[in-house]
Amino acid sequence: MTQASLGESVVQKIVHVQQNNGVSASATHTQPLWLLAEVTYRCPLHCAFCYNPTDYDKHTQNELTTEQWIQALRDARKLGAIQLGISGGEPLLRDDIEDIVIEAKKLGYYSNLITSGVGLTEKRIQAFKEGGLDHIQLSMHDITEEINNFITNTKTFELKKKVAAMIKNHGYPMVLNVVIHRYNIGHMREILEMAEALGADYIELANTQYYGWSLVNRSQLMPTKEQVDEAEAITNEFRANPNNKMKIFFVVPDYFSDRPKKCMNGWGEVFMIVTANGDVLPCHSARSLPNMQFPNVRDSGLEYAWKESPAFNKYRGDSWMKEPCRSCSEKENDLGGCRCQAFLLSGDADVADPVCSKSPFRHLIDQAIEDSKNPVMVAKPIVFRNDKNSKKIIAGEFNDRVESFHSLP
Numbered sequence: 001m002t003q004a005s006l007g008e009s010v011v012q013k014i015v016h017v018q019q020n021n022g023v024s025a026s027a028t029h030t031q032p033l034w035l036l037a038e039v040t041y042r043c044p045l046h047c048a049f050c051y052n053p054t055d056y057d058k059h060t061q062n063e064l065t066t067e068q069w070i071q072a073l074r075d076a077r078k079l080g081a082i083q084l085g086i087s088g089g090e091p092l093l094r095d096d097i098e099d100i101v102i103e104a105k106k107l108g109y110y111s112n113l114i115t116s117g118v119g120l121t122e123k124r125i126q127a128f129k130e131g132g133l134d135h136i137q138l139s140m141h142d143i144t145e146e147i148n149n150f151i152t153n154t155k156t157f158e159l160k161k162k163v164a165a166m167i168k169n170h171g172y173p174m175v176l177n178v179v180i181h182r183y184n185i186g187h188m189r190e191i192l193e194m195a196e197a198l199g200a201d202y203i204e205l206a207n208t209q210y211y212g213w214s215l216v217n218r219s220q221l222m223p224t225k226e227q228v229d230e231a232e233a234i235t236n237e238f239r240a241n242p243n244n245k246m247k248i249f250f251v252v253p254d255y256f257s258d259r260p261k262k263c264m265n266g267w268g269e270v271f272m273i274v275t276a277n278g279d280v281l282p283c284h285s286a287r288s289l290p291n292m293q294f295p296n297v298r299d300s301g302l303e304y305a306w307k308e309s310p311a312f313n314k315y316r317g318d319s320w321m322k323e324p325c326r327s328c329s330e331k332e333n334d335l336g337g338c339r340c341q342a343f344l345l346s347g348d349a350d351v352a353d354p355v356c357s358k359s360p361f362r363h364l365i366d367q368a369i370e371d372s373k374n375p376v377m378v379a380k381p382i383v384f385r386n387d388k389n390s391k392k393i394i395a396g397e398f399n400d401r402v403e404s405f406h407s408l409p
């Protein structure tokens with residue numbers, strides 16, 4: 001799956017769904033509103049920024065069956081979930097997405113297929129329409145074939161344009177997700193013009209967040225602050241033009257901010273992710289945290305996972321916080337930021353997100369920003385997301401990549 005904004009924009013979408021889809025749910029902080037079904041980790045693309053775990057190869061052999069997914073959908077709906085994301089990997093590599101869509105419709109979900117477009121045929125999109133799929137989000141990468149093909153390590157540029165047209169022809173709102181990084185940030189105006197010309201209703205410009213594969217490739221992907229500022233200015237200018245009807249969501253990269261994001265809108269507050277092999281997670285990267293056991297739908301139901309499992313309760317609220325978060329007057333705003341980012345950069349999952357200027361580890365972010373000004377000095381070859389590289393990562397082959405960002409000796 002691509003790097004969707006899993007913060008404010010998603011919450012806005014949920015509110016929109018509640019208002020416009022007639023799905024009943026009262027938004028409390030004790031129920032998951034969003035179920036993200038990462039139905040497979042298999043993918044024909046090899047994006048350098050992929051959000052999937054770098055060790056995904058461990059989890060590809062044991063995918064849930066159609067029946068198990070349907071049971072998960074039913075259980076999550078009972079808990080209050082109203083929005084379903086069908087994601088991966090590339091979900092269309094499974095041939096049962098049509099069945100999952102039909103069940104989602106029956107249960108009253110607002111369903112969203114998150115796809116690279118590979119595998120979307122006329123026959124399948126027709127079946128999705130008849131089955132009641134509400135929304136398709138397509139990832140695009142650039143206006144140039146060269147960058148599209150480079151960053152995904154595939155030849156998919158023309159196919160994506162055809163799929164965009166197919167989505168539009170079938171009457172779906174066209175929602176594009178473009179992950180922004182050093183290779184395409186200079187093309188912001190052209191990307192927006194391309195999206196407008198394709199008839200996009202909504203575009204999400206998701207600045208790369210550095211987890212998983214994108215952390216491994218950070219030295220290649222991270223733009224400078226000046227590039228990000230310029231990209232945002234171009235976006236605002238485009239938005240201000242009354243001739244442009246497309247809605248634009250620009251996801252600000254947290255490295256360039258002095259406060260972290262309220263990650264996933266709070267750990268175990270509104271999001272529940274079920275992975276290809278049935279693990280139940282509060283966020284995509286949670287399995288990177290040490291000493292944590294996540295529940296699995298094969299062993300226990302989603303109700304146990306959400307309400308009782310130690311993993312979902314571990315970072316709920318603020319009782320786990322250390323200083324400076326514990327006594328911070330702003331803690332309600334961000335809940336200390338992202339636990340995975342805290343761990344990946346500091347080696348301690350319980351500290352303030354290093355993005356925060358009050359964090360004793362902020363210098364790690366400042367160093368990354370400094371390094372982004374000298375890409376030729378620091379850049380290492382891209383490690384593309386593929387099975388071979390995932391096996392190498394499991395074997396510890398690229399440890400130096402991420403350890404070099406740590407503050408630990």
Ligand code: SF4
Pocket residue numbers: 001002003043044045046047049050051052088089090116139385
């Ligand atoms: S490789 Fe690309 S298309 Fe495939 S799951 Fe990762 S980000 Fe999505």
Ligand code: SF4
Pocket residue numbers: 259260324325326328329330331332334335336337352353356357358359
């Ligand atoms: S110290 Fe912690 S709670 Fe306060 S603003 Fe920083 S991350 Fe948020």
